[in-house]
Amino acid sequence: MPNQVTHRVCDFLKDIEPFSYLDRAVLLQVAARVEVRYQPPGTVVFRPGEPPRDRFYVVKEGTIELFSEDQSGEELLVERCGEGELFGIRPLLADDNYVFVARAAEESLLYAVNSEGFRDLIGNYPRVLQYLLASMAGSTRYARAYRAATAKSTAPAPDEVTPDLQALQFVQQSREPIVCQPEQTIIDAAKAMTEAEVGSIVVVDEAQHPVGIVTDRDLRRSVATALVSRQSPVSAIMSSPVVCIGERATIADVQIAMLRSGYHHLVQTADGTDRSAVTGVISEHDVLLAQGNHPAVLIQEIGRAKSPHYLRELRDRAEAILAGLLDKEVAISYITAVMTQINDAIIRKSMKLALARMQADGHGNPPALFDWLALGSQGRGEQLLRTDQDNALIFEDVPKEHYNAVKAYFLQLADYVTEYLNTAGYSYCDGNMMASNPKWCLSVAKWKAQFSRWMHDNTAEHLLNTSIFFDYRGVWGNGSLPDKLTAHIFAEMEGHSTRFQASLARAALQNPSPLTFFRNFVVERSGEHKDQFDLKARAMRPLTDAARILILSARKGNINNTFLRYEALAKLEPQNAQLYQDAAEAYEVLIRLRAVLGLKRGDSGRFVAPSELTRVQRLLLRNSFAPVREIQQLLELRFQLTFLR
Amino acid sequence: MEGSDWLDRLRYRFGSHATDSETGSWPEWYRNYRVTLAGRTVSPDQLLRELPIVVLDAETTGLQVTRDRILSLGALRVYGNSIHLAEKFEGYLPTPPHHTPGDSVAIHGIIPNSRRYTYSDEPTLLAELLDYLGASIIVGHHIGFDLEMINRSLARHGAGPLQNRIIDTAQLAKRLRPAGYWTPEGEYSLDSLARRYRIPLSDRHTALGDCYITAVLWLKLLTRLAIKIGHDLHLRDL
Incomplete structure (x- = not known):
């Protein structure tokens, strides 16, 4: 009652x-x-090592401060909980003892919520579970264990689990695949397709392994135009080899494979390669049916664009796709893959428009092989929102007497490309790290020399340049030139790796520990400061910097993505695998948060006012700081920075 | 009228030194209560935070102890610095027939015989209250009045008075900040103390609502008293 x-x-x-x-x-x-628990000022709610006795706390009035203790017994403020905030929930769910001291900063009244009944509710209220998982994500180990432990209880009500993970659903095994042998005639294959009312036929060998595929489009292109006789074997017109995918592929997997290959049909096989039997065919149409808003449609449209203004319009539409994906909480690896493809498509289109413009201006074709490089976040394939351009151009070595003319051509080309990108919404880089800058548009030999200089003379500017440049990726061009540069960089590093790496590591530690943020946060609330939090510099960059340095020192120059870098590092150093995994997850949280905020406000999402965060976002952000700090400590130890400083 | 009042007072006075004849006429529930109480002796050296506390409040038809009757009783347990909402005590009595609802309705908002409450009868309610109280220390604000009402009610049903140790939060507040030029006598009402110690005044004048406010006040006063005295509070300090 x-x-x-x-x-x-x-x-x-x-x-x-x-x-x-x-x-x-x-x-x-x-x-x-x-x-209802009353806490006079200075009294302790719980201490490290104590077990949580079936309760967690909500602050009704007053303020509770959580402190962590370091080895010397010094207390560090971890969080301050004001009215309406929860604390002491993680140890409870993780079956762990308290790790912090909770103490009343002023006279406080707490509601101690009995968790026994609460645990039973989790099964019926998936959003409660989601919240709890988010609040525990700080030590992801627990979150994972907990997720595994509760997976059963949440399974019966999948419809209630709000994030609609459509992209992660498995693609329906659409139909029995229609197959034919390579020697069969085109007309036979066409008949089989018509009979089965399908748009493609898989060409298989005796073992039912796929060797090619023939689609409606192939038939139209070759037979209908009478280029090939209808009596020819299908092997004459089939696309080969085919792009295969496993039976358990998700829509996201299929989309990524299609985006990467440019193919509209994928062949499903038993083991996902063309060395096992065909089990099905997935067409782009199948995916479109499965998911209304298809990024591939957008990329096609980008390919058809005739002006940079239209590119801007299309990029705006991409933001709608991004918003949808974020809203559905689709895996960030999928989101970044899609957005990187879209960004790349826009860069390529800008390049095509620029090349056409050069022709129209009477400059003719490029006088030498070249590669257009995306740098920074776009280079790493992690750019979700339109940020400043970071790019560079590298061209093959030419005879000295031609150098100036060749460079002039590429500078003019780069001018056009950057202008078009700017029109499309990627604003010019403040630091002028763009291919239109004479310093960033060089031949292979000059790039090598510039790099060597940067590495030898570790000024802050040079370190920044190298850090941006280590994340490069060829987006347009010959494709062979970036590798030459990479090879050179690693050869150089052999010589004086230690000092250079230590300098890079030190630069990465310039950003203060983000934990101070919450002190600021507290101050800000009481009205003394109005500072915003720099998501990029304080939390994201330390993670990308650390990943880059660690992967460089492991001599793995070809991995240019923060997630992939941490993944590789986890394999290289099993003893630190957990930390690297946590760092990657923290980075995922930060990327997502930044994109969500940026979309909401229509900017780059770099700065955040704590007050605009929801409680869950604050929790997630706070929790992402622990791996940042740990990874910084690892850098310090590994590169012995304590001695250098 | 005058005679029964006198008799009540006599019974009350002899309550703690009950004669055999009186003991024999006690209802069973009251005898059980006395047995429980006899089994628990509290030493004045015991720490207050280790003792079971019950915060009690009664809502009545008026302020005349001789004429008015209890309408509802509310109580909350306090252990240390926690108030346990799950172990609340709450009970309502129907308004006696000869009582015309007057000003008191405006105070406590209990509409006579409203269907919102489940009513019990007086002896049942008293028996449940004594069972809930056991040997706990009773804390209340201006608790003397509530006690008098309960004791008179107990007497009407042939039982002896409450025997628990009693602490009045009004007296405690007075001790912390004595009445004087700056603090007039009226400043010890629950309302003004709640305001002074910043306790939100919601659900004022419901038995349980008042209990809750009193319980928070009790915890806040204790802390301040402990600071004033300079050590953890023992029973003898009160």
């Missing part, structure tokens, strides 16, 4: 996550079991 006091507690809790997800009747039950 609920009474007034219970109702009062209930009224307070109902606006607070995760209680807000509960029905009133259930919340009343929770409220009826609340213990």
Whole structure:
């Protein structure tokens, strides 16, 4: 029988996550079991090592501060919880003892929520589970273990789990594949396709392994135009080899494979390669049916664009796709893959438009082989929103007497490309790190020399240049030139790796520990500061910098993506695998958060005012700081920076 | 009228030194209560935070102890610095027939015989209250009045008075900040103390709502008293 006091507690809790997800009747039950705990100023709520006794806390009035203790017994403020905030929930769910000291900063009243009943609710309220997982993500080990442990209980109600992970659903085994032998005639294959009412036929060998594919389009192109006789074997017109994918492929996998290959049909085989039997065919149409908004359509449209203004329009549409993907909480690896393809398509289109313009201006074709390089986040394939351009151009070595003319051509070309990109919404780089800058448009030999200089003379500017440049990726051109540069860099590093790497590592540690953010955050709330938090410099860059340095020192120059770098590092150093995994997950959280904020505000999402974050976002952000700090400590140790400083 | 009042007072006075004849006429529930109480002796050296505390409040038809009757009783347990909402006590009595609802309705908002509450009868409610109280220390604000109402009610049903140790939060507040030029006598009402110690005044004048406010006040006063005295509070300090 609920009474007034219970109702009062209930009224307070109902606006607070995760209680807000509960029905009133259930919340009343929770409220009826609340213990109201009074904490005089300076008194301790719990201490490290104590077990959580089936309760977690909501601050009703006052302020509770959580401190961590270092070896010397010094206390470091980790978080300050004000009215309506939760604490002490992680150890409870992880079956772990408290790790922090919780102490009342002022006279406080707490609601101690009995967790016994709460645990039972999790199964019925997936959003509560989601919230709890988010709040525990700080030590992802627990989150994983917990996810595994509760997977069963949440499984029966998949519809209720709100993030609609459509892109992660498995592609339906569409139909029995229609196959033919390579020697069969085109007309036979066409008949089989018509009979089965399908748009493609897989050409297989005796073992039913796919050797090629013939689609409607192939038939139109070759037979209908009478280029090839209808009596010719299908092997004459089939596309080969085929792009294969495994049976358990998700829509996301299929889309990535299609985007990468440019093919519209994928062959499903038993083991995902062309060395096993065909089990099905997935067409782009199948994917379109499965998922309404297809990035491939957009990329096609980018290919057809005739002006940079239209590119801008298309890039705006890409943002709608991005918003949808973020909203559905699709895996960030998929989102970055899609957005990188879109960004690349726009760069390529800008290049095509620029080359046409050069022709129109009477400059003719490029006088030498060249590669257009994407640098920075686009180079790493991690750019979601339109940020400043970072790019460079490298051309093959030419005789000295031609050098100036060749360079002049490429500078003019780069001028056009950067202009078009600017029109498309990628604004000019403040630091002028663009191919239109004479310093960033060089021949292979000059690039090598410039690199050597940067590495020998470790000024802050040079270190910044190298850090941007290590993340390069060829987007357009010959494709062979970037590798020459990479080879040179590694040869150089052999010589004086230690000092250079240490300098890079030191530069990476210039950004102060993000934990101070929460101190600022607290100060900001009491009105003394109005500082925003620099998501990029304080949290993301330390992670990308660390990944780059560690991968460089491991001599793995060809991995240019932060996630892939951490993945590779985890394999190289099993003893640190957990940390690298946590770092990658933290980076994922940060990328996502930045994109969500940027989309909401229509900017790059780099700066964040703590007040605009939801409680979950704050938790996620706070939790991502632990790996940042740990990875910085690892750098310090590994490169012995404590001695250098 | 005058005579029964006198008799009540006599019974009350002899309550703690009950004669055999009186003991024999006690209802069973009251005898059980006395047995529980006899089994628990509290030493004045015990730490206050280790003792079971019950915060009690009664809503009545008025302020005349001789004429008015209890309408509802509310109580909350306090252990150390925690108030346990799950272990609340709450009970309502129907408004006696000869009582015309007057000003008190405006105060406590209990509409006579409203269907919102499940009513019990007086002896049942008293028996449940004594069972809930056990040997706990009773804390209340201006608790003397509530006690008098309960004791008179107990007497009407042939039982002896409450025997628990009693602490009045109004007295505690007075001790912390004595009445004087700066603090007039009226400043010790629950309302003004709640305001002084910044306790939100919601659900005022419901038995349980008042209990809750009193319980928070009790915890806040104790802390301040401990600071004033300079050590953790023992029973003898009060």
